[in-house]
Amino acid sequence: DVKVTQSSRYLVKRTGEKVFLECVQDMDHENMFWYRQDPGLGLRLIYFSYDVKMKEKGDIPEGYSVSREKKERFSLILESASTNQTSMYLCASSSFGADTQYFGPGTRLTVL
């Protein structure tokens, strides 16, 4: 079974803090993705990575950065958290050449 884990289920941070969200997959997948999900807006892609040290912007990259130093780990960074970044953050992974994505449990981030 594919297993995707995320570092926290719930996180509360203050405006202006630097926030790290981590995602780890154990299936040797090449592709990893970060989404945010908001009521009425659905799933929106923030960034994705198709290889170590490679990254591509998704639909809403502003205010976010990512890091992929190891194949199994993909980190999302909020450089200076703002209240409009309060959301559910979902990580997903897929293998090269396959488009089936498997999701982690999600991190519900609240920025006060």
Place this chain on the structure above:
Amino acid sequence: QKEVEQNSGPLSVPEGAIASLNCTYSDRGSQSFFWYRQYSGKSPELIMFIYSNGDKEDGRFTAQLNKASQYVSLLIRDSQPSDSATYLCAVNQDAGNMLTFGGGTRLMVKP
């Protein structure tokens, strides 16, 4: 902008009935189509995928694809209260392994 459209619902069906969930997409080049189920507060879970026109059955679930009309549907037979969730349709984009998700349809199965 490539789009995937779903009726947000809620779609309410009685227990034991067939639930029919529909999805339309704009990109004619799409080749892969997915249905995910998402319980409240949880992450999406893959139910089915379909690549070819026609029907694909897996237990109580049937995915139907019509590329000419650009729609994909999910039928759930003998609906159970445990099927109550939001169902997300996802369609691949023609570049790499990206998926575009619809906004989801909330299904409520009443005992």
